Amino acid sequence: MGIRANIPKLYEVRFVRTDCQRGVYPELCYDNVMxxxxxxxxxxxxxxxxxxxxxxxxxxxxxxxxxxxxVYRLTDEQVEEVRRRRADPKARKLTLEEFNERLRRRLGE
Structure with a gap:
């Protein structure tokens, strides 16, 4: 069944896997014209x-x-970075403490 079963047949809906709106989050979207x-x-x-x-x-x-x-919009570079990071679901995540430690090392503190 899923989500498609709940959409009335008012118009033809073609489901596609794509980046929605500004190309940020790959989600289930539909391509149609009402x-x-x-x-x-x-x-x-x-x-x-x-x-x-x-x-x-x-x-x-x-x-x-x-x-x-x-007023908030991602630049093309930011969109690409989001895509890159989302492409690896097993990527290691840093804790806030780990992030702060790396930042201190970079800044020489």
């Missing part, structure tokens, strides 16, 4: 939901909207 009419139909149905669920939907949409306004 028409304005389809978006409006979904939003109209939301208005028929109980008020608590409508509020939940509004909060999610406002959160998504606020993410577009963020």
């Amino acid at each position: 028409t304005k009419e389809q978006v409006k139909a979904v939003l109209d149905r939301v208005l028929t939901w109980p008020s608590e669920r409508q509020e939940d939907a509004a909060k999610v949409l406002m959160l998504m909207e606020s993410q577009n306004e963020s």
Whole structure:
């Protein structure tokens, strides 16, 4: 079943494994184009939901909207570094103490 079973057949959804939005986190994404009419139909149905669920939907949409306004963006170099680090799931992680010790050694303290 999984996530695909919960998506209504309003439009064709092609699932792809890709880097979402700004190419940072490889996640399950979909590649589709919804028409304005389809978006409006979904939003109209939301208005028929109980008020608590409508509020939940509004909060999610406002959160998504606020993410577009963020001033924080990764540079291409930072994106590549994130990809490199995520590519090795068994990479050794440093504790904060180990990191601080390495930093002190580099700074000559």
